[in-house]
Amino acid sequence: MGRPPCCDKVGIKKGPWTPEEDIILVSYIQENGPGNWRSVPINTGLMRCSKSCRLRWTNYLRPGIKRGNFTAHEEGIIVHLQSLLGNRWAAIASYLPQRTDNDIKNYWNTHLKKKLAAANSNSDISERNAMFADDSTSFPAGSHGSSNPEITQMVDIARRSPFADCPSSSYASSMDNISKLLDGFMKTTSPSTPPPPPYNDTTYDFKPVVEVGNPMLSFDRMSSNGAELSFYDEVHRQQPASSFMEHGGYIDDYESWLFDEAAAAEHDVADLMDLSHGCCSVPMMF
DNA sequence: AAACACGTCAACCGCACTCCA
DNA sequence: CTGGAGTGCGGTTGACGTGTT
Numbered sequence: 001m002g003r004p005p006c007c008d009k010v011g012i013k014k015g016p017w018t019p020e021e022d023i024i025l026v027s028y029i030q031e032n033g034p035g036n037w038r039s040v041p042i043n044t045g046l047m048r049c050s051k052s053c054r055l056r057w058t059n060y061l062r063p064g065i066k067r068g069n070f071t072a073h074e075e076g077i078i079v080h081l082q083s084l085l086g087n088r089w090a091a092i093a094s095y096l097p098q099r100t101d102n103d104i105k106n107y108w109n110t111h112l113k114k115k116l117a118a119a120n121s122n123s124d125i126s127e128r129n130a131m132f133a134d135d136s137t138s139f140p141a142g143s144h145g146s147s148n149p150e151i152t153q154m155v156d157i158a159r160r161s162p163f164a165d166c167p168s169s170s171y172a173s174s175m176d177n178i179s180k181l182l183d184g185f186m187k188t189t190s191p192s193t194p195p196p197p198p199y200n201d202t203t204y205d206f207k208p209v210v211e212v213g214n215p216m217l218s219f220d221r222m223s224s225n226g227a228e229l230s231f232y233d234e235v236h237r238q239q240p241a242s243s244f245m246e247h248g249g250y251i252d253d254y255e256s257w258l259f260d261e262a263a264a265a266e267h268d269v270a271d272l273m274d275l276s277h278g279c280c281s282v283p284m285m286f
Numbered sequence: 287a288a289a290c291a292c293g294t295c296a297a298c299c300g301c302a303c304t305c306c307a
Numbered sequence: 308c309t310g311g312a313g314t315g316c317g318g319t320t321g322a323c324g325t326g327t328t
Binding site for chain 3: 015
């Protein structure tokens, strides 16, 4: 006897979601909040399995996600984190709050992998290995003086620019469409409101909290199943209050951590991600 | 204009993990 | 301690769009 299916497959609809289904899902989540996905198709009448509902919400309908047009800066972050973390897309996505793990994974497989492969084909193998192998606390290409302009450019941009070419608060186009269809939806959330910290796990509900002893505006992850906070949360909680609200909000905050305090945090990354130093120093796989 | 090749990405699949009774 | 339920995550698929011949 094999593993039971995640849901009753009989009558389950598959394939692309329709706007009507999106509206139903968004309406339901607006009222009940994300989570308890098992009950979503039951309560909404959607002929979708719970996993499909969760995926649709997580990757396309939830507010705060940006789609397409990865900036060079984002590319640099992805390249760097992929070299550090490997194909841990959810972990990588936690540093790019507006991007989903699926989006990053697709972008990596369709764009960055080829881009880097092409770039690497022009550079010496030993140099490439050196670029990604030995120092996981610094950017690979720039810090090693790579002669490869493509890699150097991506990494340097990532290092330099705090999302200068990336508007920090925007909603997904899909959300725009849905919110237009859904009169009143998002009425409690202004587009000018800074999005919450990175989250990819929509079983979490976010609420602003003021922390005792560290009065920064934060967002507490209230897990419906008591899951632990992400690494980002742990780091974010240690940042001073001012940096969150200044310079465009939390993005500068965690970027400054990511790039300026990477060395200090590296051991925490390794611990929390269960990565050994050796694992992080494995050259990229192409 | 049609056929084919290729690229992109939304969505699915199935294993892993956590929680809880 | 154990097993079931619920959910997270990464790999993969396949439909669709675009480019090329």
